[in-house]
Amino acid sequence: MSAGSSSGEGTTTDQFTKLKLIEEEKEGEKKEEQEDSQEGSSSTEPVKYPGVTGENSVYVKLVSSDDHEYYIRRELAEKSSVIRDMLRTPSGNEENTVHLHMVDSRILRTMCRYLTYQKDYIKKQGEIEQFKIPSDDAYELLLVAGFFGI
Amino acid sequence: MTQELFFEVRRKKAHYYLDAEESDSVSNLKQMIAGILKEPLTNVELWKLDEEGRKTQLLHDSARLVDCGYSSTNAKAQSPAAIGLRLIAADEQLEMTDVSTPPPIPDTMRQDPAPQD
Numbered sequence: 126m127s128a129g130s131s132s133g134e135g136t137t138t139d140q141f142t143k144l145k146l147i148e149e150e151k152e153g154e155k156k157e158e159q160e161d162s163q164e165g166s167s168s169t170e171p172v173k174y175p176g177v178t179g180e181n182s183v184y185v186k187l188v189s190s191d192d193h194e195y196y197i198r199r200e201l202a203e204k205s206s207v208i209r210d211m212l213r214t215p216s217g218n219e220e221n222t223v224h225l226h227m228v229d230s231r232i233l234r235t236m237c238r239y240l241t242y243q244k245d246y247i248k249k250q251g252e253i254e255q256f257k258i259p260s261d262d263a264y265e266l267l268l269v270a271g272f273f274g275i
Numbered sequence: 276m277t278q279e280l281f282f283e284v285r286r287k288k289a290h291y292y293l294d295a296e297e298s299d300s301v302s303n304l305k306q307m308i309a310g311i312l313k314e315p316l317t318n319v320e321l322w323k324l325d326e327e328g329r330k331t332q333l334l335h336d337s338a339r340l341v342d343c344g345y346s347s348t349n350a351k352a353q354s355p356a357a358i359g360l361r362l363i364a365a366d367e368q369l370e371m372t373d374v375s376t377p378p379p380i381p382d383t384m385r386q387d388p389a390p391q392d
Contacts, residue, residue, distance in 0.1 A: 184291075184311055191375055192288055193288045193289070193290065193372070193374060194288055194289040194290065195289075195290045195292070196289065196290065196291040196292065196311060197292045198292070229374075229375050230374040230375050231374045231375045231376070231377065234290065234374055237290075237292055238292075238352065238353050238354065238355065239353065241281060241292060241294070241352040241353070241355070242351075242352040242353040244352075245279070245281075245352040246352070254351070254353070256353045257353065257354075259377075261377035262377055
């Protein structure tokens with residue numbers, strides 16, 4: 126895992142890319158909404174709440190070995206190329222669910238938190254809080270980080 | 276500059292990781308949950324949790340997150356604030372299953388964790 130140590134990059138470019146990402150995300154959401162309703166997937170109702178399109182675009186679901194479901198934003202999950210591929214290959218994966226049978230719920234929880242942490246601190250400069258890892262989980266987290274490429 | 280707060284909304288075996296601004300209201304979080312679960316807003320009930328994970332206080336729609344006591348110290352990205360979710364129509368009470376407990380570490384592995392790169 127890489128901690129947010131690359132904080133000293135150009136701040137203005139970070140801000141610009143962040144704005145762009147948000148705009149692209151909004152456009153992406155709208156497009157995916159239209160596609161999804163044409164495919165007749167679960168969200169056929171018009172979106173009532175702007176900014177959240179439910180399971181189909183913004184959020185994905187990761188399921189651990191003991192059936193704990195973790196809903197995180199798609200952009201965070203796709204930081205891992207392994208997860209991104211798992212999300213894209215199964216045909217008709219309307220629910221955007223990935224079953225991770227090898228991962229414990231506790232580990233998956235830490236992984237989700239780390240992805241959020243990484244995204245948040247990449248755009249911050251100055252002091253960055255270190256991500257705390259409980260030593261009991263350290264070994265398993267190491268394996269998981271290697272597997273998912275985080 | 277409003278702070279971004281991070282929440283982990285839990286219900287039974289599900290965890291929803293959400294982020295919102297501290298000036299946003301509780302109903303904003305409810306809308307996000309309602310959007311994910313495709314439940315009507317009126318069915319969504321959010322509870323503030325204490326440290327042991329028991330419910331303490333029902334969160335009202337009109338309250339702002341910062342007024343409910345959430346700040347950037349207790350709602351960080353790497354340790355999001357826990358909120359309990361109850362679907363009024365489906366759940367009798369607030370219930371959450373615990374995540375798994377770590378297996379006991381053999382003595383040979385009892386050393387400092389590997390440094391992060």
